[in-house]
Amino acid sequence: MDRIRFQYSWVNDTKQRCIFGSMPSIAQVLNIVVMARQKTARIEPASLARSALPGRVVDYVVTLKPDAAIDQAWHRLRPLPGVSVKSWNYTTRARRNPIAIHVETKGPMKSWTDGKPQIATWTDAWLTRLTRIRPAEPWPAIPLLIAQGHDWHLLIVSKKDQKMTIWEEIAIGSTRSCFDAMKVVAVLHWLIDWAETVWRPWFLSLVG
Structure with missing residues (x-):
């Protein structure tokens, strides 16, 4: 984890590093990779966003490691209008x-x-991008994470037709104590399992 730069100095303390460090070994087993430093990214094309909010970026994303089916679908993918390169995202x-x-x-x-x-x-913007691959119904419930200081929160997104709803947060733990930190680690493990067992099959059905 030493080579990963975090946005806030608090993420570099021992407890927070243990939280992030709990993910890679499990991710490797489940064909999932953890991506860092997304704060330099931008929405491309801008038309994917319903509103223009400068500087509105997320810090990290967990992504699927492409398998043979995703690689095959990648060759059929075409860039969106307004961008010169293609992307799943x-x-x-x-x-x-x-x-x-x-x-x-x-x-x-x-x-x-x-x-x-x-x-x-x-x-x-992400869900809009996916609908431009193929209209999708029904959508699975989608988890989001917000870490504020030592405290970690889980939010759930649902989507139906053009409406996206973010349900109220669930406090999942903190790094103030080892006991609460292990709660966060347990949720991260569950989310990685969700990405592999729920999201990957759903995504493959979308692009297949």
Whole structure:
């Protein structure tokens, strides 16, 4: 984890590094990779977003590692109008790796709700991008994560027709104690399992 730069210094303390560090070994087993430093990305094309919110980015995403079926579908994929390169996602960063989970971080002096407009904007653009591959119904429930200071929150997104709903947050733990940190780790493990057992099959049905 030393080579990953985090947006806030609080993420670099021992407990937070253990939280992020719990993911890669499991991700490798389940063919999932963890992508860092998404804050330099942008929505491409801008028409995917319903509103223009400058600087509204997420910090991390968990993406699927492409298998043979995704690689085959990639060759059939065409760029969206307005961009010169093709991508499974709403950005050309990590474009060959389909996004599964978004993670937004906020410093300890900010409210976790400050991250909701950011993660909502990017999630909506992401779902719009997926509908341009093929109209999809029904959508699975989609988890989002916001880490604010030491506290971690889980939100669930549902989508029906053109309406996207972000349901109220669930506090899943913190890094203030080892016991609460293990709660966060357990949820991260569950989310990685969700990405592999729920999201991957759904995504394959979309692009197959």
